[in-house]
Amino acid sequence: MVLAGFLSALALLVGQSVWVGPIAAQQAGTGQASGFLFEKSVGRADGTSVRLGELAAGQPLTVLLFLGADCPLSQKAITESVGDLAKADSGSGVGLVGLLVARDDAQDIQRLRDEFKASIPLLLDRNNTIAGLLGVTVVPTAVLVDRQGKVLYHGRINDRVEQLGKRSVVRRHDMREAISDAVKGTPVRVPKTPAVGCPVETRVSKPDSTGKVEYHRDIQPILYRHCAVCHQDKGVAPFSLANYQDATLWVEMAIDLIDRRVMPPGQAESDFPVSDAPSVPSPEELRLLRQWLAAGMPKGPVPANPPALPPTDPESAGLGNPDMILKPEGPMTLAPSGDDMYRYMVYKLNLDRELKVRAMRFVPGNQKVVHHTLIWFADSATQDRITADKSMNAFGLLPGDSGPGYGQSAMLGKYHKVGGDRSRLPFEQIGGYAPGHSVWKTPEGCALSIPGKTDLVVQMHYHRSGKVEIDFSSIELYLHKGQVNSAEDFRTTNINDGKFLLMPPNQRRRTNTSWPVEDDCRIVGIAPHGHLLTMSQTLTLERPDGSRKVLLNMPRFDFNWQRMYTFREPVALAKGSKVHVSSVMDNTSDNPANPFKPPKAVFMGENTTDEMIFPFIALTIPKKSTWDLQQGFLSGYRTGVLANILKREFGLDAPSDQSIPAAIPGDRRP
C-alpha cells in the first residue's frame, strides 16, 4: 500500500483537487494507517478551527459521520447513529463526530442542533478536505477510525436504503456491527459497504455566466413543469427545487433519478388517457439538464415575466367546502428513527344512515412523515373491539411512539367475521392517498356509498424523519347533493387470485391472474397493489373479440408510491371481457427492497413482509346487476386467514426459516 500512501500524501500537497476516493476506500480494513488524517483541521460554528486528532484524542475509536444538513437521508443519520453507537459501544467510549460537507455553514450546525436535537459535536469539513481524503462521495457516510486514524469501517449506517428511491426494512446495522467487532478487538467482518444518499458537492457552479443552456431560460421551466408541484416550500417533498440555488444543489441526483424513472414518482403507462398521471421529463429535457450541469450551471438573465409556481394541490381545485371533517381520536407521535411504521387509524363515523360521497380528500397532518395511506370503511362495532384491545394498540410501536389506532395484522381473521351476506362486506377499500394525490373523486353523477354503522379506517404508512414528529391527519368528505345516476352504481373492488402465493426464496418470476368481467361496467380508476417483492404490475384488458389494451402498467412498481390512477373518461368494459393482472416478483437478494436477507419463503398476507397481488378497482356497474363484486376480496381474505394460521402453526414467519413446505399449493408458473 505504498502507492496509496504516496497518492494520499500527494493529495494533501495539492489540496482537494486530487481525487483520492478509490485509493482511500482501499484503506478500510487493510490496516493502512493514515496518521496525517488527524493533522487536518475542521471548522467550528464560531469560525475557529480544530485539529481532527484533537477531537479523536482520548478515545479508542471514533466514528466520523459525514452529513449534509439539507439531505433528508442525512438528517435521519444523526439519531440513528447515536442509537446504534450506544448499542455497540458497551461502555468503551467510542466517539462520534458529525462533519458537515462543504455546502453547509454555521447556520446549518445551529439548525441541526435546534431542530434535530443533535447532541454530537458538529463541525464543518470546509472544501470537503476530509471527505476527499477518505473517499466519501455521498452523505450520510460513516467512517470508523482507530486511535491512529486507521480506517476500520467505511460506508452506510444500515441497509434500509440500498438504492436511492427504494426503501425496505433494516436487515443489517452495518455500522453498529463494525463498531461491535472493533470494540471486541476482532477484525471488522464487513469493513466496506456502499453508502447511499446525497452527493457530496465536488463541482463548481458559475452562477454569473451565460451559456447555451441557462437556468432561467431552459432549466427552471423543466423543474417547474415536472417537479415543483411537490418540490417547493409548501409542497410534499422534503426539499424545494424552485430556485437557482436549489437546482444547483440537487441537479446531479435529479438527473440520476429521472434517468432511472424514480422521479417524478409513480410513473405509469396506459392505452387510455389517465387524468392524474405524473408529468415526466422528455429525453430532450433530460439532455438539457445534463448539458447545464456540464457547463457549470450558468444562471443567465431573469426573464421579464418569470413563470409562477404551480399549485401544490391541483386536484382539490373546485371541490368547494367539505361537508364533514374526520379526525382520529388523537395525534400520533413518532420516534425519530427506526423502520417505517404501518398503522391503522380509526376515523369514527358510526352513523345510522348511509353516506353518499362525491369526493374524499385525505389531508396529511405532517407531510414529512405521512408517506402514503390506504382507506377503508369498516364495521364500527368491530373497530371498537379492536381498539379496546391494548395489545393491538401496542402492536408495532417502537419506544417513543404513541397514539391511537392499532398495529398491522388485524384486518384478516382475528376480529373480522365475514358472514354469508356478500353484498355487504364488513370492510372495503375505498381509496387512498400518496404525496401529491390527496383527492379521490367519483365520476359525474355517481356517488361512493359508505354504509351506516361503519367507520373509516386508514392504513398509514409513516416514514421517520430523524426527529420526534407528530401527525394528526384528517379526512374531508364532500357529499353528493344532486341527483345520483339512477342507472349505475359506483363500486370498489379488488382483484385477487385467491392463491396462497408462495414465493420461494431466490426466485424471480411472473405471476398471472385474470378477472372475468361479468357485466357491462366502466372502470373509473385503478390502484395497483403489491408489497416489497413486487417489481412491476400490469393490468391488461382482453375484449370479448380477443383484442387487448393496457389499462395500466407500472413498469417500476414501488411499495412506497402506491396511489390511485383515474381515467380521464371511465373505460367501458363489455360483459365477457377479462382483466389480466400480471406481476413480476423478485425474491432474490438482487431486489434492494427484499425484506429478508437471505431471502425466505413469502406467503400471501397483509404484513408488509408478506406479499399479495391485489389491485384495487373503482368502477360503475348497472344498478340491476347481480355481479358479486366481492369475490376477489373474499378469496383474498380467506387465503390471508389461512396463510396466517399456517404461518403460526408451522412457524413459517420465523425470520430464520428457509423451508418451503411441499404440501402447500403455490403458484408454480414460471
Ligand code: HEC
Ligand atoms: C408527486 C410529488 C413529487 C414530484 C412530482 C416529484 N417529486 Fe421528487 N420527491 C418527492 C418526495 C415526497 C420525495 C422524498 C422521498 C420519499 O418520500 O420517498 C422526493 C425526493 C426526491 C429526491 C431525493 C431522493 C430521495 O430518495 O430522497 C430527488 C433528487 C427528487 N425528488 C427529484 C425530483 C425531480 C427532479 C422531480 C421532477 C422531475 C421530482 N422529484 C418530482 C415528491 C415528488
